[in-house]
Amino acid sequence: MQFTHTHKENIMTTMTASIAGFTFDDILLNAAGVYCQTTEELDQILEAPGAGSLVTKSATPMERPGNPGVRYADMALGSINSMGLPNLSLDYYLEYAIAHQADKPLFLSIAGLSKDDNLQMLREIQASDFNGLVELNLSCPNVPGKPQTGYDFDTTRQILTEAFTFFKKPLGVKLPPYFDIAHFDMIAAVLNDFPLAFVNTINSIGNGLMVNPDTDTAMIAPKGGFGGLGGAIAKPTALANVRGLRQRLNPEIKIIGTGGVKDGRDVYDLILCGADLVSVGTTLHQEGPTVFNRLKHELETEMKVKAYDDVAQFRGQLQTLD
Template identity: 40%
Template sequence: LETTVGGIPLPSCVYNASGPRTGASTALAKIAASKAGAVLTKSATIEKQTGNPQPRVWHSDDDIASMNSEGLPNSGIDYYLSKTTIDETMEGCTTTKPYLVSISGKTLADNLEMLDRIAKQINDGEKRIAGVELNLACPNVIGKPIIAYDFDQMRDILDTIAKKKYTFVLGLKLPPYLDSKHLQEAASIINEYSDMVRYVVCINTIGNALSIDPISEMPYISANNGLAGLSGPAAKFTALANVRQMRQQLKSEIDVIGVGGIQSGEDAFLFLLCGASAVQVGTCHWIEGPKCFDRIVDELQQILQKKGYSSASDCIGKL
């Protein structure tokens, strides 16, 4: 099940999505100790923040759909870069797996400041930070558009970052594109920066969803007038389409990571067929806990063996 993401070797092609159960080293350590192929932090902002008011998450009774409007609660970038946090996270890890940092600044200046801090930490000797996932897809910051839907802003951000000539591996977390022309436009912009952007992650939650409690006649989510990001199995089919089209549109040197509704080895296999080099698990991790990684990895292994694939890489893009 080994794979590479942006040139980073992973012992398994299944790992966690940024978000659920990733805010503190105690939670990250459980991911590191599992069969997950990497450890990805919560999306960090410059300062610690508590996020939106509760209730801000909801799961349907059948677990087909989940929603969240968390507002990026996190411990602040310096926490995720600290030697102590990384030590505590990786101490129970029995295999060599990468530690990846997700960031989601409120402004371009915030993102540049965090990227500078990451570069400094690596240059100062913290070589365990293998790469950075820049979140251009968060729909839960109230009053702000999703960056990756604003193509002029997206190009400006990538252009500014490119001038900094960072040496670490950089990936982009993207929102779902529901129009193929929009997806093609996003891919064409990313292709202009293929020497800098080494991978993309498709998809973040599907924004602008609403769940309502028929008893109280109120939204289940309190923030943002009840509007939230949709995740879980309900998002899988949109995610599969985005992964397949991104793989078709992007230059071959840019890897695609699939995320959205994965809760079984079969789900992971479908994303590999669509061209994903690896997959992330979010909502299922949220509901089931870190043991989901062991189960999904084992199930995927069995599917590959049953179908006669000698490795995960053999089935990538075979759809």
């Protein structure tokens, strides 16, 4: 339903969302892995106008240097990366999150290299004073020799079954992109069996390859040049995953839409497909934290064109042609 107002320029635009009892005054945040490696970067996101939250770098139990060599490159339609989970350890990000959780609702992201890693970190978080949302990253495509857990539906179920025997804080999962309708059905059947607060979809499109035309070499070094694709090239896949999961997941499981955001219309489209929050990766990497305020104002402009003054009015309202 559209709401038409006169003197639209005088109407305040509402861009809020709620997940697991936490209210976000703005709907934008960083994608895990971008501008969140150090406390200095996290501070910039925390203080950036237009950013409603932040997610920490996906953490492993111990510090990791990540993959060696050139591991990120911009390309015409976005970016390609093979970072390999560089991070400063769970304890580093947990300490930061506890110190700043009164400022905004925060997401603490973890990405163990094994089921035991994940369960160990969840136990540490459960025992801590952290009062926020936890993102269990089941979708890192760039660790050599480690498959994406999110493509193994039985293992995903096993991890969540064990986690929810002891973990009582708001928990969500970061998912890889799915490319088959049957896989939407299969992952939703798993996720709907658990009291998840949210899903974050998508992580980068795994194992693409791009060539540097000047040197006839791969654009990045790790894994022979294979890396995750982000930016504009990922938008159709992101929209499909947000839409496909919103149609299948329990309504209480909220969705963070990630992938392909360059401007306010991209944010609008992810919300239209069902996203509650929208995170920004490649464009944030390219522009820095000022991108949030730009995107917020561009989204507001798009909403005024459509005669909306609240993102709730068009969230999940994509129309089809059949």
